[in-house]
Amino acid sequence: MSTTNWKLWEVFLRSKNGLSHKHVGSLHAPDSNMAIKNARDVYTRRSEGISIWVVPSESITASSPDEKDALFTPSDDKVYRHPTFYDIPDDVQHM
Amino acid sequence: MAGGWLNGVKRDFTSEEALKEYFFFLADDALMLGQQLSSWCSKGPVLEQDIAIINTSLDHIGRARLLYQELAKMEGGEVTEDTLAYFRDHLGFRNALLLEQPNGHWGDTIARSFLIDTFNFYLFDKLRSCSNKALAGVAEKALKEIAYQAQWSAEWVIRLGDGTEESHHKMQQSINSLWMWSGELFEAHPMFDQLDDSFVRFESLREVWLHKIGEVIKEATLIMPSPELWMQTGGRYGVHTSELGFILAEMQSLARTHPEATW
Amino acid sequence: MGTNVSLEDKFQSYVDAENKVEPKDWMPEKYRKTLIRQISQHAHSEIIGMQPEANWITRAPSLRAKLILLAKVQDEAGHGLYLYSSAETLGEPRDKMIADLQSGKAKYSSIFNYPTPSWADMGTIGWLVDGAAIQNQVMLTRTSYGPYARAMVKICKEESFHQRQGYEVVMKLTQGTLEQKEMAQESLNRWWWPSLMMFGPSDDNSPNSEQSMLWKIKRKSNDTLRQEFVDKTVPQAEYLGLTIPDNDLVWNEDRGHYDFGEINWNEFYDVVKGNGPCNKERIAHHVKAHEDGAWVREAASAFAEKQATRKNKESSAA
Numbered sequence: 245m246s247t248t249n250w251k252l253w254e255v256f257l258r259s260k261n262g263l264s265h266k267h268v269g270s271l272h273a274p275d276s277n278m279a280i281k282n283a284r285d286v287y288t289r290r291s292e293g294i295s296i297w298v299v300p301s302e303s304i305t306a307s308s309p310d311e312k313d314a315l316f317t318p319s320d321d322k323v324y325r326h327p328t329f330y331d332i333p334d335d336v337q338h339m
Numbered sequence: 340m341a342g343g344w345l346n347g348v349k350r351d352f353t354s355e356e357a358l359k360e361y362f363f364f365l366a367d368d369a370l371m372l373g374q375q376l377s378s379w380c381s382k383g384p385v386l387e388q389d390i391a392i393i394n395t396s397l398d399h400i401g402r403a404r405l406l407y408q409e410l411a412k413m414e415g416g417e418v419t420e421d422t423l424a425y426f427r428d429h430l431g432f433r434n435a436l437l438l439e440q441p442n443g444h445w446g447d448t449i450a451r452s453f454l455i456d457t458f459n460f461y462l463f464d465k466l467r468s469c470s471n472k473a474l475a476g477v478a479e480k481a482l483k484e485i486a487y488q489a490q491w492s493a494e495w496v497i498r499l500g501d502g503t504e505e506s507h508h509k510m511q512q513s514i515n516s517l518w519m520w521s522g523e524l525f526e527a528h529p530m531f532d533q534l535d536d537s538f539v540r541f542e543s544l545r546e547v548w549l550h551k552i553g554e555v556i557k558e559a560t561l562i563m564p565s566p567e568l569w570m571q572t573g574g575r576y577g578v579h580t581s582e583l584g585f586i587l588a589e590m591q592s593l594a595r596t597h598p599e600a601t602w
Numbered sequence: 603m604g605t606n607v608s609l610e611d612k613f614q615s616y617v618d619a620e621n622k623v624e625p626k627d628w629m630p631e632k633y634r635k636t637l638i639r640q641i642s643q644h645a646h647s648e649i650i651g652m653q654p655e656a657n658w659i660t661r662a663p664s665l666r667a668k669l670i671l672l673a674k675v676q677d678e679a680g681h682g683l684y685l686y687s688s689a690e691t692l693g694e695p696r697d698k699m700i701a702d703l704q705s706g707k708a709k710y711s712s713i714f715n716y717p718t719p720s721w722a723d724m725g726t727i728g729w730l731v732d733g734a735a736i737q738n739q740v741m742l743t744r745t746s747y748g749p750y751a752r753a754m755v756k757i758c759k760e761e762s763f764h765q766r767q768g769y770e771v772v773m774k775l776t777q778g779t780l781e782q783k784e785m786a787q788e789s790l791n792r793w794w795w796p797s798l799m800m801f802g803p804s805d806d807n808s809p810n811s812e813q814s815m816l817w818k819i820k821r822k823s824n825d826t827l828r829q830e831f832v833d834k835t836v837p838q839a840e841y842l843g844l845t846i847p848d849n850d851l852v853w854n855e856d857r858g859h860y861d862f863g864e865i866n867w868n869e870f871y872d873v874v875k876g877n878g879p880c881n882k883e884r885i886a887h888h889v890k891a892h893e894d895g896a897w898v899r900e901a902a903s904a905f906a907e908k909q910a911t912r913k914n915k916e917s918s919a920a
């Protein structure tokens with residue numbers, strides 16, 4: 245039995261302009277051209293996207309979960325980055 | 340069009356008949372292709388392509404429905420899209436013989452799609468300005484789908500032609516064996532005497548079609564068969580190959596077993 | 603060893619707190635294996651499940667029915683793909699999963715080892731089989747493994763039309779000619795019991811369930827899901843005027859549930875073992891498509907390589 249040695253690609257969709265691309269899943273394809281087409285057929289059957297990115301899975305470098313604390317904890321105490329840090333009277337609207 | 344083979348077929352059309360005839364050509368082509376492609380479902384070479392080919396099948400059958408619905412309006416009475424699809428015999432079908440050729444292997448199916456998708460692309464592009472508003476509307480919607488299909492099938496021709504030695508050989512065989520069914524797409528037809536110029540004359544697409552087909556075949560490192568080779572004819576007059584009988588037997592069996600039923 | 607135990611304890615309390623596990627997080631090897639087994643089995647079920655319905659696409663009795671069925675089977679292919687994709691995040695290549703399916707090492711839902719001789723089966727499958735599957739899938743949207751849960755959310759969203767489609771097919775039959783009504787009842791007679799078997803062995807006999815519940819891969823027991831399904835489906839059958847083929851089926855006021863008859867577990871295990879009417883046919887069909895497509899996949903790979911080489915040459919020449 246022969247095998248499919250088509251590469252694995254990660255698929256990202258932009259659902260509409262103004263939003264960023266979001267990871268939706270993966271698929272197999274021999275080249276980027278077919279990966280884009282396959283992504284269109286597989287992941288936008290219900291008009292979920294207007295722009296597609298495909299990235300070879302092997303090209304993605306992920307942070308290691310063991311470094312999670314070092315990478316993400318420092319911002320946990322920077323509460324001033326979050327809007328709820330600031331006391332604004334309720335009378336002031338649209339803020 | 341001369342010759343004994345087509346003796347006795349209808350040659351004179353009223354303008355109303357001519358209009359219906361034109362719709363039947365397009366509708367039956369779409370249904371036949373959609374029906375054939377749909378039987379790839381669960382049999383594709385890879386899951387992603389199963390999904391892709393079902394998409395194109397959905398597009399073709401969807402287009403067939405729109406056209407049959409228009410025809411049902413023209414026919415009036417009890418006629419519906421389904422009576423047209425399910426209760427006509429082979430003599431009533433007007434699809435080109437190319438579309439009833441069997442699926443064969445993936446390369447055969449791709450070659451058949453490539454020849455017709457390219458034709459459809461130029462045809463529907465022009466039909467967007469047809470004087471018949473319904474047809475222009477269908478063309479407007481269909482063109483986007485057809486553009487995608489034409490690109491998909493052309494890319495596969497190139498991929499298989501310029502792939503392995505085996506795929507190159509297979510793709511060449513597929514093109515060669517389907518070639519004799521391609522000429523019929525461009526035939527002149529007596530119905531055109533009754534239709535205005537915005538009903539695209541099929542023969543007017545031949546040049547541009549040959550050019551595009553030649554380009555793709557060249558990129559696929561394949562050899563284009565001569566356009567002067569013998570071409571088969573008959574489908575547009577209801578004179579079909581044996582294949583159509585089997586397609587209809589399968590497609591129509593349930594509907595005809597229960598003619599009174601609605602589904 | 604000592605560290606291992608504490609890691610596993612940590613993992614358990616992490617999952618207990620309703621946290622999601624993501625691909626690169628540490629996880630017990632058995633958790634990973636269980637997930638691969640379950641997700642790939644789920645994916646295979648979607649893919650093999652295309653066959654009994656694809657069977658009727660070319661014969662669908664109206665163009666509308668043909669389009670709907672085609673779109674539905676296409677969704678199943680898509681769902682299989684989403685699931686393979688989430689199993690691949692665990693480091694299991696799709697090729698290997700497919701090889702395991704074809705060799706019989708991996709299983710798929712036994713329900714698809716029954717044939718579909720009747721158009722009514724297109725309705726019954728959507729109504730009962732998809733109905734039962736949805737019961738299971740809604741639970742799985744909250745499963746502890748992130749990629750699996752996300753795939754299930756997408757699948758559930760898309761599946762909502764499947765059960766309705768099936769019910770509509772059956773409804774049209776029950777409102778139709780006498781032959782159509784008979785068709786619908788006959789199909790229900792065949793599919794009812796296999797549908798109940800879809801939830802798997804009863805809780806006393808389900809070897810993998812307990813650990814899966816603990817890890818929150820599974821959130822409800824087989825028997826709980828089965829009971830929910832019966833309770834939901836009986837009124838739907840009544841509405842259609844169809845008779846569920848179970849003489850013991852009766853509303854139990856005290857329990858607030860329907861009581862139902864004993865499932866023939868011998869049949870269940872026979873079909874699981876490979877003795878269903880279509881086990882061999884389903885795998886043979888899959889193998890044939892795969893083998894027929896080998897030259898196509900090879901050609902596409904060869905072409906991609908040539909293209910890449912050409913690109914490299916161009917860029918180095920420039």
